[in-house]
Amino acid sequence: MTETGLEGLLELARLCRMPVQQLARTSTGTAISSLQLLQAYQNGILIPWHKQQPEQFKTADELLTADKGGLVFVPELGIYGDVAELDFASLYPAIMAKFNISPETLDCPCCPDHRVPELDRHTCRRRRGLVPQVLEPILAKRARLKRLKQTATDAQARQTYDRRQTALKWILVTSFGYLGYKNFVFGRIEAHEAVTAYSRELLLQAKELAEAAGFRLIHAIVDSIWVHKPHVGEREVADLADTISRAIGIPLAVEGVYRWLIFPPSRTHPRLGVPNRFVGVFRDGTLKVRGLECRRHDTPPFIAQAQQAVLQILTQARTPPELARHLPEALDVLKTSARQLWEGRVPLHDLAITKQVSQDPDAYRRPCDTAIAAHSLLARGVRLAPGESVQFVITAAGDPDPACRVRPLAWGVSPEGYDRAKYVELLLRAAETVLGPLGYDYAKLNELLELQPAACR
Template identity: 90%
Template sequence: MASIMTGCGWLFDLYPIRHGMQMWFLREDGEPVALWERYAPSFYVRGPAAMVSRALRTLRIPTTASRTERIDLWTGRTVPVFEVRVEDPLRYAGVVARLGRWEDGALELFTCGIPVAQRYCYDRHVFPLAWCAWEATDTGELRALHVLDDPWAVDYPLPPLRVLELKVEGELINPRHGHRGRLEVSWEGTTRLLDSEDPQGLLESLEGVLRQADPDLILSHWGDAWLLPSLRQLECRCQVRLPWNRDPQAAIPGRRAHSYLSYGRIVRREASQFLAGRWHLDAQNTFLLAETGLEGLLELARLCRMPVQQLARTSTGTAISSLQLLQAHQDGILIPWHKHQAEQFKTAAELLVADKGGLVFVPEPGLYGDVAELDFASLYPAIMAKFNISPETLDCPCCPDHRVPELDRHTCQRRRGLVPRVLEPILAKRARLKRLKRTASDPQACQTYDRRQTALKWILVTSFGYLGYKNFVFGRIEAHEAVTAYSRELLLRAKELAEAAGFRLIHAIVDSIWVHKPRLTEREVVDLADTISRAIGISLAVEGIYRWLIFPPSRTHPRLGVPNRFVGVFRDGTLKVRGLECRRHDTAPFIAQAQQAVLLVLAQAGTPNELARHLPEALDVLKASALQLWEGRVPLHDLAITKQVSQAPDAYRRPCDTAITAHSLLARGVRLAPGESVQFVITEARDSDPASRVRPLAWGEPAEGYDRAKYVELLLRSAETVLGPLGYDYARLEELIRPARKLGLGADTGGP
């Protein structure tokens, strides 16, 4: 009889193997422990018993089927189905695919599209990074697993991780585009450069590092798209096998690269390189890690029951959908494999009303003082929770009197919806984390709380989009429209209450309002927020009171402002910037830093009138930046402009900078995919030869340098955004920096 061993640790990694699930735990001292458990994932089938039996026999894969009942989401009634268990988890997806095609879709399949590791977490009530106690045989077979943790906890310990970083030395430039250098490996304060000119020596050195460091996390830069695939090609060529995986028998399939359309924008998802028993995270291929840090990523992994490597490479929409699928599974609801709900027909008049979206009051451009900003906390998710908006609760047969504003629709008051039940605990947890952040005295704890609440903010933001997402099984556009209808009504009500209290509305956009009142006090603003919160039933928080606030004019319509494009300084000295060049991803770093430097000077002003006193210093900062550009002293990587390729290189019809860069790379054998980012430097913007106008950053320093006049123009355009409302338009700024040009170019006295 096998002896039983016990232990405790964090559930670090899990993935399917032939007869179950392989799991890796990290003990308190960081020691990894490998255990496995027998597990047969299941799904549900609706169809005649004889047909189900015949279909399963033809598979010739060990499965079992039993009768059971589950709940239909739309009716709330139980329906008879067959639960089919697949003995080999590695063949689960194949079984589902073959049954789905059986006799041209004669069988209906449910709860079958959830990845096996994720489904295991649902079934076993466990989650990544959970602190667990286990009992296992001496051969590593898990006999009992006890979760001693709570995914809804706000304070929880995490394992000490050994981290190894991999990148090509030098600036962070995509090596797939031609940038080359030695391999830089860093761990525990040590950095080594491995010579790529000697492939055999490089692999042997890297093997030694991997064995010595035994990292839990390999953090790479462009590891998915280029670095790991290139190293694995070298392994094959040199017949060397690196110990990437702690589990030498594992072969976790990655994901292929693909491009897709999201909210009118082409997005590129690079191929994924997963490891077994340790994590590989590519810093250039993960939105969550970039936006929320490791703390935010791990918060969502725990909450959404998704393995860390997979979650890092998915969208926040996938994270919130996992929580909805989990709730449905726990409630015994059948999850359709494919969506069957089509959008209901609307007349043109109905569509005009239903499809308005969120309400926006466009600001008048200019300089303001005594302005307060108030924000609804997660307005759209709060509306879904408050008014019970969910696909199955809209237009129920039992509550026709609970009307949606403007729309000929109503929501149910008897049956609590799936979506509100998912959102309520997330909203509550985020509110707790924000309170802890405000009261934390330790800077590290404050940062941790902030990153965790930011991660929750992102899944709350996408919960609204997924409510109407055409491909999500629980998506319904009519529910999406009901949320925006309520939001318009609530924002109008907030405006009326503010005006009744003597405030003037300056700007409003969906879930935020900016109000003005001469010599307003903090007490007045807090009272206004409390009044609106009580009247509406959704919390309205005071973001702050501005010392001064600038709404720049639109470049195409100068008499109008641009929604959510402003800069201001709160009374506590905090600078807030939205929509300006220094916040845009396609602004050259030097231009962004110069604009930020100008703003930091202006931030010293305590009132709108004091701005004039700080203008000379701000203009000096601008002139110094212009002089650096004219003298050619700005490093190339600080001038790189990052753009996304919206289509295949040969599909472009005009020579815009992005198209020129894509064609230049294609000429050297690098084909960019739609949605992929590319960096380039402007070399001669007005050259008659398009190929000479820009140069890929990965190609290094061009002999001709950069186009100084063009970059000065970009600098002045960014300065005009801020200084224009203060009396310094582009022409005046251009005249101001003429001396800098003379210093930089000597005898040339022409304008830029």
Template identity: 65%
Template sequence: MELKLEGEAINPRHGRRGCLEATFDGETRQLEGSDPLLLLETLAGILRKADPDVILTQWGDSWLFPEMDRLEQRFRIDLPWHRNGRPPGTTRKARSYFSYGRIVRQEASRFLAGRWHIDARNTFIFRESGLDGLVEIARLSRIPVQQLARTSIGTAMSSIELLRAHQDGILIPWRKQEAEEFKTAEELLTADKGGLVFLPPTGVHGDVAELDFASLYPTIMAKFNVSPETLDCPCCPGRNVPEIGRRTCARRRGLIPRVLSPLIEKRARYKSMRNETTDPALRRRCDQRQNALKWILVTSFGYLGYKNARFGRIEAHEAVTAYGRELLLQAKETAEAAGFALLHAIVDSIWIHKQGITERETKELAEEISRRTEIAVAVEGIYRWLIFPPSRTRPGLGVPNRYAGVFRDGTIKVRGLELRRRDTPRFVAETQEAILAVLARAGSLQDLGALLPSALSVLDARVQELLDGRIAPADLAVTKQVSQNPEDYTRACDTAVAAQSLLARGIRLAPGENVQMVYSAGGDRDPASRVRPLAFSSPDYSCDTEKYLDLTLRAAGAILGPLGWDESRLAEQLRHAQRR
């Protein structure tokens, strides 16, 4: 059963609220809010009739349940949230905390008895992996589903490690007390290099294949026995770690490899089942589960170097990256020996070029790299064309992991561009996506030029919609994170203006919360006029057209720039068209 407010997904705490919608058994009912008593009675009837196992909400923890609590107390009605009639389930207070250089907001939690409540706006694992992925991680970590849905993936990983340590009879420290070992400046520079990156050449390229190591860092930890207690062990000569002068134990298998090996194998089985089945439902379930395991494996590497992780040690973290650099170099050398040219490489992926490249020789290369490195390498695909946009600050250089391309099967892949960023207005992202969709029709690099007029026409049409004021405020909304209390801002940045505007209306945002805003008057000297909270944007709103035009041309230029139409040329063409 799903409970949400109708209309655009605007945080109801910020002011705008539509009717409450209840969806179950494929049917959606609107609950009119003008009569609160009738709303409560209707909702109670729906809950009794549907008797759902899972209640999925939007903003349930932060607004819906607190609002229903208020109405229940006012009218002395108890909604049947809980199946067994117990008093309100476990709750957890909201909090803001600092983590990895940014403020994080964790909303209050509302747990139900006898059924699950999942707030789609207050969960990472469910958002990324769906219900099947959530259940998969709950089984592995032994964390109850409702709690896990509101828990970081790192906490789930830590719980899996603690469980394995307990099962193996390993003492678990109450708090980590092991400090980082002293290093000379030279040792630090050698060990703390991180992942290896080869910058891409800017421009558009054809006949490019992408090859990826499968779960590289977790596999390194499992295969080479990298764990805090196995590094530089006193019991045996061990196995030398490349470059940094350390060893891993050859006699005892470490805790971290024992934790990760079953997860790596299980994910591989799920991926195999997903690729082999013809049942769409089974394919979706397997994909959600393997995706959940992917996030656990990704997190395992970060937690290995996390200062507060009970089984973390920065030297082990550095050993993993040292192995990773060596393996990526081996992949590069193998590809070049086979006649391929390296275009780009980043940590666990390489992009290679060869005129007239074929699927067969690419697969053979992947198998050869796998044989040499003893770690599975998969062919992500062969691109019809691939664009590496230049850096905005240093136009002569490419940017790691920022590209757009189309595989030979027609699949579009984009990384690092505007349509992948959370703070990009929907209008801008959709414009960039529409341009890509036109260019995706090109069967080869040579066909791109013929499609440029169509791509430019799409851009012109979108820009005209903007200039005519036909874009809805929600499509122009920019999402920013509030980093401190609204009154604590000393500079009138856009985020501060929006947060203070809400505060003036009695709506206080806590550090770490997101605020949606629309640029309204860029040239106005009054900072309060520059942006307007989305929740208070009226139908006859006015937006900062120049600001959105700049964002749109920047996004279009990232794709069209390597084809000869950069941001400045697009702007000049627009000015010329307006003069006509």
């Protein structure tokens, strides 16, 4: 609701033919269901009251192929300039519409040669499926609202169009999820698998087309690709998006061209990148961050802010080589933050780690920090239910007695204060994510700080 506002709600009420009050309190699944049932009714189709359709038998090999999901190319580590990010709009629903994927069109008796890539399945080319019939007008309307948003001149209108298109986006996203849900009237897992099989095929096609145009694919995930070409111009990127859109028949939009883009290494495998974890600055100066500490909810606010401050400084660099010029300033910010932590001057609520309790406090087998904090609260009569969150501060990370390691934030300051060395370590880890690719790994940053030896672990 916060993202789509009243405009989005009204858009959906109109689309799904549901009263506004009812829609506001129901799940997206119910809304889609309403829409599909209406289409079925208009087509003169009898709707089963209770549905019985077990998943069909699959061999182990088929399961492996079918369960693959969307395509992912793990990014190559490092710093890049001249990278374009291209995104397919509503890729899965667009595939359902374009390739006529619907529970009743899959494996029809009439068109055995209209094959789904990789899988031993086919779709019908003679009868239009119910799900595509429902999706097509929504896709068209969303595209129209997005165009209107781009051409709108006043901010109010832009926001209205954006909220309406976002509401439609959720319907589209959810419709893919429900396609694979067997308890849903128009759900069938095999249809779901056909969609992801097509998506992998299309993404590979996009990769080949980009390579034919002289680009190199450096990262891809489900419906987005990141391609690099030295000194690439905006025009050239727009042309590539056009070429791919026309060849595939699903619109591919330019998200932007990056001045610089960093793919940090994985924590557990330092020589590998992590899908959808990067930071970069577009040519218009916008910073884009995915998967880094400052975006995670369980990062203490102080650490998230320090990482953001470092990134903000690097935003000034216009090319990858220029990043080095802004390093001294970034390192200064880091030093100041580290000193504040080390001298015990950071307020507790800026150090709180927020985690969700996943089970009953008594059910935890190992004393992880979340369990310890939940237990401490329980000892004082507060029982957290699974799904609730707990906030705690690290007091003595290495203490042999688990109860001493963390302390619920609600208890306030403890006589010993927070674990300074541990928080400096967390700060340096977050800094390393961004600065490691620039030659400043954890050890080098730690050396630079010149804190007491206790911090060097």
